[in-house]
Amino acid sequence: MNxxxxxxxxxxxxxxxxxxxxxxxxxxxxxxxxxxFVTYINYYYVTHIGNNFLFDYLAxxxxxxxxxKTREPDGLPKIEWVIGPKALKRWHKRNKTYYRYFANKDVxxxxxxxxxxxxxxxxxxxxxxxxxxxxxxxxxxxxxxxxLNKTQLYQEESKYCKICIFKEKCIMIKNRILAK
Numbered sequence: 001m002n003x004x005x006x007x008x009x010x011x012x013x014x015x016x017x018x019x020x021x022x023x024x025x026x027x028x029x030x031x032x033x034x035x036x037f038v039t040y041i042n043y044y045y046v047t048h049i050g051n052n053f054l055f056d057y058l059a060x061x062x063x064x065x066x067x068x069k070t071r072e073p074d075g076l077p078k079i080e081w082v083i084g085p086k087a088l089k090r091w092h093k094r095n096k097t098y099y100r101y102f103a104n105k106d107v108x109x110x111x112x113x114x115x116x117x118x119x120x121x122x123x124x125x126x127x128x129x130x131x132x133x134x135x136x137x138x139x140x141x142x143x144x145x146x147x148l149n150k151t152q153l154y155q156e157e158s159k160y161c162k163i164c165i166f167k168e169k170c171i172m173i174k175n176r177i178l179a180k
Contacts, residue, residue: 001042001150002034008054009079011118012062015111017074030079037083050149055115059103060094061087066106119152119177134160148173 010024026034045053061082070077081087107113130151137143144166147153153174154161161167 001038002031004051005034005037005054005083006079007121008058008118009082011121012058012107012113013074013076015113016062016107017076019074024079026079033080033083037088040088051115051119055118056100056103057091058082059107059113060091060099063099063103063106064090116177130155131158131160134158134164139163139165144169153177 006024006026010022013024014020014022061077064087065077065081068077069075072078133150134143134147136146138160147166147170154167154170156162161170164170
């Protein structure tokens with residue numbers, strides 16, 4: 001999960017700054033911030049988070065910062081500003097009816113940011129934690145929900161995916177996401 005958050009932050013940063021060479025390599029402090037964020041999110045949302053939640057969350061945060069001036073090189077927020085305690089408070093107090101409108105208007109549409117593109121980019125990387133997540137509660141309904149929320153879904157290389165009883169459903173869902 002920590003790596004997925006870092007990659008999603010990197011994706012937003014690359015698209016908004018128009019700098020495809022930007023690579024997010026977290027410092028020790030940033031790693032701690034990401035871990036604290038993951039701990040809070042897992043506690044607060046239990047198992048209801050996944051790619052859609054993270055994508056919406058970051059879209060909202062980058063939208064908030066889109067009209068603010070920062071001292072950062074590209075004028076974009078640091079990751080701590082996006083996932084820190086104040087950011088979480090902003091998320092909880094957001095207008096649940098209109099926040100997507102502003103995220104689309106300020107960040108997603110002008111920068112051509114889509115969840116589908118991000119997931120396609122993710123497929124180019126092997127996230128080491130995926131098999132660890134697949135192994136948890138393997139071949140159970142709870143394991144299936146865990147996989148949906150915490151992995152890139154079906155991967156041919158995974159020994160767990162090859163023998164999973166939910167394999168066909170997983171392939172179908174992944175193909176739908178990538179087809180959009």
